[in-house]
């Protein structure tokens with residue numbers, strides 16, 4: 864768990880990487896989302912709730928990983944989505960060569976998302 868003080872921002876924008884494309888129509892392997900409670904949200908996704916993509920992933924038995932996490936609001940989520948370059952934001956797809964800017968504020972190791 865992230866140990867967040869009360870004064871800290873609780874809103875997160877996150878990037879999920881799916882083990883394989885969700886479908887022929889959705890060849891993307893990424894989902895960018897926003898959550899005020901990231902742990903609860905991830906558990907929702909894992910149980911097949913929370914988003915259409917993760918619902919389909921659950922049905923098709925496609926696993927996913929939380930690969931990026933930022934402090935941010937819905938405006939930041941929209942900004943990332945509008946870039947349409949999720950693979951470059953994804954450490955798995957970019958082999959660590961992606962567009963890693965200063966927007967990352969939390970290490971994934973700090974988060975218990977099991």
Ligand SMILES: [Zn+2]
Nearest residue numbers: 880953955956
């Ligand atoms: Zn990826």
